[in-house]
Amino acid sequence: MKSMKQMLVLVSIASATAFSGSAFAQTTMDASKMGDMKMMANNDMTQGEVRKIDKDAKKITIRHGEIKNLEMPPMTMVFQVRDSALLEGVKVGGKVQFTVVKDKGTLVVTDLQTVK
Ligand SMILES: [Cu+2]
Numbered sequence: 407m408k409s410m411k412q413m414l415v416l417v418s419i420a421s422a423t424a425f426s427g428s429a430f431a432q433t434t435m436d437a438s439k440m441g442d443m444k445m446m447a448n449n450d451m452t453q454g455e456v457r458k459i460d461k462d463a464k465k466i467t468i469r470h471g472e473i474k475n476l477e478m479p480p481m482t483m484v485f486q487v488r489d490s491a492l493l494e495g496v497k498v499g500g501k502v503q504f505t506v507v508k509d510k511g512t513l514v515v516t517d518l519q520t521v522k
Contacts, residue, residue: 450474450475450505451504451505451517451519452470452471452473452474452504452506453470453471453501453502453503454469454471454501454502454503454504455469455499455500455502456468456498456500456501456502457469457498458484458498459493459496459497461493464488464489464490465484465485465486465487466484466485466487466493466496466518467482467483467485468485468502468504469481469482470482470483470504473506475506475507476513485504485514485515486513487514487515488514488515488516492515492517492518493518495520496520497520500520501520501522502518502520502521503518503519503521504517504518504519505518
Protein backbone atom coordinates (compact mmCIF):
# COMPACT_ATOMS: atom_id res chain seq x y z
CA MET A 407 0.00 0.00 0.00
CA LYS A 408 2.67 2.42 1.02
CA SER A 409 4.88 1.77 -1.98
CA MET A 410 1.90 2.23 -4.29
CA LYS A 411 1.34 5.65 -2.84
CA GLN A 412 4.98 6.52 -3.27
CA MET A 413 4.82 5.49 -6.89
CA LEU A 414 1.86 7.75 -7.50
CA VAL A 415 3.74 10.62 -5.94
CA LEU A 416 6.70 9.91 -8.16
CA VAL A 417 4.54 9.79 -11.28
CA SER A 418 2.88 13.08 -10.50
CA ILE A 419 6.24 14.70 -9.84
CA ALA A 420 7.51 13.34 -13.13
CA SER A 421 4.57 14.66 -15.14
CA ALA A 422 4.73 18.00 -13.37
CA THR A 423 8.39 18.23 -14.34
CA ALA A 424 7.61 17.27 -17.92
CA PHE A 425 4.88 19.87 -18.10
CA SER A 426 6.92 22.70 -16.71
CA GLY A 427 9.70 21.59 -19.00
CA SER A 428 7.62 22.09 -22.13
CA ALA A 429 6.13 25.30 -20.81
CA PHE A 430 9.65 26.57 -20.29
CA ALA A 431 10.62 25.60 -23.83
CA GLN A 432 7.68 27.54 -25.24
CA THR A 433 8.50 30.60 -23.21
CA THR A 434 12.10 30.45 -24.37
CA MET A 435 10.99 30.20 -27.97
CA ASP A 436 8.99 33.41 -27.70
CA ALA A 437 11.60 35.26 -25.73
CA SER A 438 14.67 34.46 -27.78
CA LYS A 439 13.44 33.81 -31.27
CA MET A 440 16.90 33.88 -32.73
CA GLY A 441 18.32 30.82 -31.05
CA ASP A 442 15.30 28.67 -31.73
CA MET A 443 14.82 29.85 -35.27
CA LYS A 444 18.39 28.87 -35.97
CA MET A 445 17.47 25.30 -35.22
CA MET A 446 14.08 25.31 -36.88
CA ALA A 447 14.89 27.25 -40.02
CA ASN A 448 18.03 25.39 -40.99
CA ASN A 449 16.54 23.90 -44.13
CA ASP A 450 15.01 27.18 -45.23
CA MET A 451 18.24 29.08 -44.93
CA THR A 452 20.03 30.38 -47.98
CA GLN A 453 23.55 29.20 -48.68
CA GLY A 454 26.23 31.65 -49.66
CA GLU A 455 29.84 32.73 -49.70
CA VAL A 456 30.97 35.98 -48.14
CA ARG A 457 32.52 38.50 -50.55
CA LYS A 458 32.75 41.61 -48.42
CA ILE A 459 31.93 42.70 -44.87
CA ASP A 460 31.19 46.24 -43.72
CA LYS A 461 30.58 46.05 -40.01
CA ASP A 462 30.15 49.80 -39.49
CA ALA A 463 27.45 50.05 -42.14
CA LYS A 464 26.00 46.67 -41.09
CA LYS A 465 26.32 45.39 -44.64
CA ILE A 466 27.56 42.15 -46.09
CA THR A 467 28.12 41.16 -49.69
CA ILE A 468 27.22 37.55 -50.30
CA ARG A 469 27.38 35.39 -53.39
CA HIS A 470 24.18 33.60 -52.57
CA GLY A 471 22.31 30.60 -53.80
CA GLU A 472 18.64 30.65 -54.59
CA ILE A 473 16.62 32.53 -51.94
CA LYS A 474 13.42 30.54 -51.91
CA ASN A 475 11.29 32.81 -49.72
CA LEU A 476 12.09 35.79 -51.95
CA GLU A 477 12.07 33.83 -55.22
CA MET A 478 15.50 35.22 -56.00
CA PRO A 479 17.94 33.37 -58.23
CA PRO A 480 21.61 32.96 -57.23
CA MET A 481 23.71 36.12 -57.51
CA THR A 482 26.19 38.32 -55.68
CA MET A 483 24.65 41.23 -53.81
CA VAL A 484 24.81 43.44 -50.74
CA PHE A 485 22.55 42.77 -47.79
CA GLN A 486 21.73 44.86 -44.78
CA VAL A 487 22.10 42.92 -41.54
CA ARG A 488 19.69 43.50 -38.69
CA ASP A 489 22.40 43.36 -36.05
CA SER A 490 26.12 43.87 -36.53
CA ALA A 491 26.64 41.06 -34.02
CA LEU A 492 25.62 38.71 -36.83
CA LEU A 493 28.86 39.62 -38.59
CA GLU A 494 30.90 38.48 -35.59
CA GLY A 495 33.27 35.70 -36.62
CA VAL A 496 32.25 35.90 -40.27
CA LYS A 497 35.15 35.97 -42.73
CA VAL A 498 35.48 37.01 -46.35
CA GLY A 499 35.56 33.87 -48.46
CA GLY A 500 33.81 31.90 -45.75
CA LYS A 501 30.72 29.83 -46.35
CA VAL A 502 27.58 30.97 -44.59
CA GLN A 503 23.93 30.18 -44.38
CA PHE A 504 21.52 32.97 -43.69
CA THR A 505 17.92 34.05 -43.46
CA VAL A 506 16.84 37.17 -45.31
CA VAL A 507 13.48 38.91 -45.21
CA LYS A 508 12.01 41.88 -46.98
CA ASP A 509 11.44 44.65 -44.45
CA LYS A 510 9.77 47.79 -45.83
CA GLY A 511 11.28 47.20 -49.23
CA THR A 512 14.76 46.53 -47.87
CA LEU A 513 16.33 43.10 -47.78
CA VAL A 514 17.48 42.44 -44.25
CA VAL A 515 19.52 39.49 -43.04
CA THR A 516 17.98 38.39 -39.77
CA ASP A 517 20.16 35.37 -39.12
CA LEU A 518 23.61 34.43 -40.30
CA GLN A 519 25.78 31.46 -39.44
CA THR A 520 29.12 30.33 -40.68
CA VAL A 521 29.17 26.87 -42.20
CA LYS A 522 32.13 24.59 -41.67
CU1 LIG B 1 20.20 38.40 -54.73
